[in-house]
Amino acid sequence: MGILEEISLLLQNGKAKQVKELVSQALDEGVSAEEILQKGLLAGMDIIGEKFSKNEVYVPEVLVAARAMNWGAEVLKPHLADSGFKSKGRACVGTVKGDLHDIGKNLVKMMLEGKGFEVIDLGVDVPAEAFISAAAEHNCQIIACSALLTTTMGAMKEVVDAAKRSGIRDKVKILVGGAPINKEFCESIGADIYTSDAASAANEAVEALTSLVS
Amino acid sequence: MKKMRQSWKGVMSPRVRFNNQMHYLPFDRTVNMEFGYWSDNYETWSFFADNGIKNEKQADDFFSFEPPESVGGHYWLNPGFQYQVLSETNDKIISINSDGLINEAPKDGHSTIPRCIKSSVETPDDWKKVKKEKFLRDDPVRKPDVGALTAKFPADRDFPVGVNVGSMIGKTRDLLTLEGLSYAVADYPGMVEDMVETQCALVEDYLDAVLPHVQFDFASGWEDICCKNGPLISMDFFINAVVPRYKRIGEKLRSYGIDIWYTDCDGDVRPLLPYFLESGINCLFPYEVNSCAHPAELLGEYGKELRIMGGFDKMKMIEGKESIKKYMESIVPIVERGGYIPFCDHRCPPDVTAENYLYYLDLKKEMFGWIK
Incomplete structure (x- = not known):
């Protein structure tokens, strides 16, 4: 499993600390901040959102996944700003x-x-x-x-x-x-x-x- | 006080009626009860304001309702946190409540749910301290006065009485906040399970003391652990930590012949319902329609295993008389079948007009006040 997929999976399981650590590791390995955001964090939240819509997960799972996303995103923020990243x-x-x-x-x-x-x-x-x-x-x-x-x-x-x-x-x-x-x-x-x-x-x-x- | 509506006629005692209706046996008419009102209704509905009706108990008397009573022990913090106003703005008050939550609420007192800002319990160390100080099993306040209960509720009484079995997870949510509970289940599952166990043990202590002496007709509980998008607790945690405690309580209840157990849980309860039923919780109260489904849908799916109290769609009461009549007609088969006591699905909001509310009450009597 690639590091981005791992970030996505950990995020879906609400593992905030591990998401934060892996985001740092991915940056250290030279993965761009935007790629980590799109293919790691947002991809994970997409899956959680889809599961939530289908009643496969509920509010608590969304809350812990979102917390993990926020912890990961905090690490990315300065790097995204440097790269001129624009929100959707x-x-x-x-x-x-x-x-x-x-x-x-x-x-x-x-x-x-x-x-x-x-x-x-x-x-x-x-x-x-x-x-x-x-x-x-x-x-x-x-x-x-x-x-x-x-x-x-x-x-x-x-x-x-x-x-x-x-x-x-x-x-x-x-x-x-x-x-x-x-x-x-x-x-x-x-x-x-x-x-x-x-x-x-x-x-x-x-x-x-x-x-x-x- | 002059009553606004007189008691419905009947040929059964309230106790026999309640038990028969909930056990799918013949009954003379439905139990006549409502769940209450928002505080605004006491000011905006003229028949309340003009007659000095200021609370649910007075309203029950005013309309001659016959809600079944429940008694229970002290299963929660003792002492509670000291209420204190922490700060005020022009229109808001920030205060700490008895559960230790820091809340923001409007100053004008209009009905709303306060916004929770912070909990006093976030870590296992916080919980350890609170448990040691406020959840003592041998606290005298938790010891029931069995003599008073047996005197007040003799076995040959003619009215139903329930035993309250508290909350296994809803009060835990109250203590931690929704976000706090979700994070704590992920970060400190052992702490949350200990909170559930602590409350379960307190309920068991009470049941052990009272059940041999008082003959109860039903058990009642409270969770409020669902919203319109389903459970507000991780399903895994619910199944593995909460359900086993329900089962322990359910066994005690059944061993004393108590086979009706309702829990107050709003929102879409459908994901939890199979586990409620497996544990012995077999009645939903005050079953909310909009966030879940028409009561006939669930009663159709689960048959006579399930009972429902409530389930009259408040939105139809807001819409007006035509909608009220149509909805009343839609519940005829389930009222006639038994296992269903109709009343407004939660507290009646102030945007139901006084005129429409009286129309609803009178129509309910006309359609379900039958004596056969």
Whole structure:
């Protein structure tokens, strides 16, 4: 087994310390930082994401795999910066106004990072205007809103409306998710993407980049 | 207090009704119960606000509900961590709660789940200290007053009573946080298993003390260890560390004739369900529809091995009367079959209007308050 495959496998098993060590070793052996990222870390997260979508693994496995990815990515960061590496896209994520429950939001963040996105994490209880100003400031292609509660899901429409008012609606895709959200709700408020799990959300975000470019 | 709704008529005692309904025997009507409300409902629903109804107990009396009671021991931290406000902003409070979690919550008190920032237990050394100080098996607070229990719950009573058997993994998650539990299972599986074992031993101590003296009708527990995407615990750990403890408790319960055991677990419980059933947990409560499936689907799949309490889709209650009626009709076969007690799937949220809630209650009585 090659070192990149080994990194991917260890990441899938959540072995953060070993991932970190092997990433350093791969760099020492002359493997480029971008190759380690793409074929080791992101490849491993891809497999975890796919398994998560198929209910072959669950949230705990995603969390430990994402931790391993982050530990590995920390080692790579300075090398990626030196090489002029560019992320696949930018997304800002947050829970909507009134909602403090951030597990879903954090999972989407991890999965987006696992797809090579640069993620601006706006945290919890985020007003609609804050999503819009962050998206404009960082040139985000994706705005991802999370809500756990039936009483806060309405705030997602405010994000869509604020995007229209500010003139950035055609430059971003708005992704919505959370326990009470479904496709019908997504359509009813004029958002672009709803998926039932974080891994599918990241896949759809990648697809959305293509449509924005075209 | 003037009651908003009177007790449903019946020809069986509440105890016989509950037991018959849960054992697929003939019953005169469904048990009339609900799981409760968000705190906002007590302010926004006029019939609560105008009548001074401020909590679940008062609401149960107000509507003449008949939820079965459960009693149990002290299986958790004693003493708990001291509640303390650590910092405040204009709209948020950061505090440490009795489980030692540092949480962020809104200051205006609106209903939401707080955001957990940090746990007080992260390493085996942290756990060792907490276990030594707060989980003493011989702590007097853990010793049941058997005399009081037998006096309150005589064998010939006419109402059902359950014994609470706590939580094997949900409270562990409360102590560690979801992320903390996931990392700890990966990094310190022995520590997490010891946490589960500690709680199991405390439950066993209580059961050994009370089961020979009090005749219980059912057992109840709490886990909340699933979300809409399935389990919040590693399946391997659940099967190898949690299930064996469930089995130990299940054996004790069965040896005293307790053959109904529900656990409170929201989310998509389907991956855990075969293991629940294998361990003796045979009833889901307050079964949540949106993150899982229509209750008829699971009852169809598992037959009379499984029971469900709850399972009335709150989203239909939000939608309005037509949706409520349609959903009520969809559960007729499973209510009639037995093994299913319908009520709102979790606490009723404030975006169900007061009018729709009363419509739901009255329709439930009309359709399932039969006396045959």
